[in-house]
Amino acid sequence: MFRDISIQDLLFIKEREPHTLIDVRSPSEYKEATIPGSINIPFFSDEERAEIGTLYKRVGKDAANERGLEIFSAKLPDFIRQFKTIETPMTVFCWRGGMRSKTAATVLDLMGINANRLSGGIRTYRQWVVKELEKEDFPPKLIVLNGYTGTGKTLLLQRLADEGHPVIDLEQFAGHRGSIFGQIGLEPNNQKKFDSLLVQQIQKVKQKPYVFIEGESKRIGKVLVPSYLFDKKENGIHVFIHLPIEERVHNILSDYNPWESQEQFIEAFRLIQRRIHVPIAKEIEESLNEGHFESAVKLLLEHYYDPRYEYSTTKRPHENNFVIHASSVDDAYDQLVKLNYTNEKLITK
Template identity: 75%
Template structure:
């Protein structure tokens, strides 16, 4: 018979040895929010879950249970085989530690595959995340990369990480780049998923003397950065990355690749069009219609993003502690690396 495991015991076990977490909820539930590092082996697909839920509400619990057993029985060989591929110890979980995880753990036990079940499910984990973030402090010094839109801050973060330096990439955790165009080509995360990912990333760098981060605002897409981290960022070492406009345009075009979904750029532009001087707005609109993205981005930087950035940064007395004037991202990175021993 399988046994339940508390979240505290699970966290200890994960630190002690390789351990696999399996989310047995539907794919859409898994995508919305899960425990970082988990894999998804669902008991029901989204469509099956909807069907069974409708039976539960409109017919009876017994009818829903019967249909659930029929659906699950048909996929048992595939379900069991997925678990046989896992070579570590494992724990299954669902939303509240209810029927889906109980069914999964029971079937696995009958097949000689040992798995524990997370008591309270992901709801218990979510409660723990909220509590941890409410009480969190962040000890490492934050080295904050600032700069106009397109200055290669994210590129620099990724290069720093590749070379072994500690970073927090909030835009990646949010699934959003922060601007009105920021979710194009990405899948934005909700606050629950962001919080879980953030807590996991903080755990990795909490003992580092310093951590690199971008100079984000309090809101990135739909998520909010927690006060303990935002306040720490405001007091960190501020570095301003300065690149020529043509380099910034090139970086933006490489990152967003507007040729793959030009309609999304037009849609996003229409949301800010009224904030731009009419003749310039018309020129941008025409450039987008002609797929002249280089011209459109250049105009957006000069007449929308740069003035807004200058207005907001003028309020920050610490804004330009260190300025890196570079001709390219490579040049900026080389200058940044030389500064690291001084932090």
């Protein structure tokens, strides 16, 4: 017989052994928000779920249940086959720990496949996430990477993480780069998904003495950074990184690949066009239309992003500052990891 487990039980298990979480909700529900690291083996497709929901409203519960059983029976062999490929202990869940996860766990048990069921479903996980964010419990000092647009702050965070340093990459969790062009080529996350990814990372790094983070705004794309984390970032140790503008243009082109999304770039530019002096705005627009992206990016940096960044930094002075002048992202990284973070004031080793 399958076992119902609480969210606390599940988190305890996941910390101590390999464990697979299976979201049996429809693909669109899974895409909107899930427990990070889960895989999707849907009980119903989006279309099937909609059909059953319509039946429930128009005819009644019995008719909906009969149609659901008919649909699921036809796909049962493939459903079981997917579970048989999983080699670790597993837990299934749906929205509220209701019919879909209970039926899935029951069928798996009948086929000799052991699976837990998350009591309360993903809803109970979401409640846990909200409570964790409300605790405002995050002891590490924040090392905040700042710099003009194109400085490579995200690249630095990625490399720091790859080398084992504690990192919180807010842009990665948001699925957005934080600018008017920030979602091009990406799929922005909603607040639920952002919160889940953030809490998961907070749990991993909260015992570290310091954590690297980027100097983001409170809003990144569609999501808001929790106030306590944003305030802690504002009062952290700020490292200001300077690269030559040619390097910054190169970094932006490598990250965005604007030639693959030319129309999207033009549309995004039109949202800020009126904020730029008319002759310069016209030149940028012509460069984008003609595919001269290097020229367009350089002009955007000089006449839009750099002035805005300079204004924002003068409005928010920081006590604990350190400045890195580098020739490239690699050079910046080498300097960054040689800093001593044990003191309030940063000093080089």
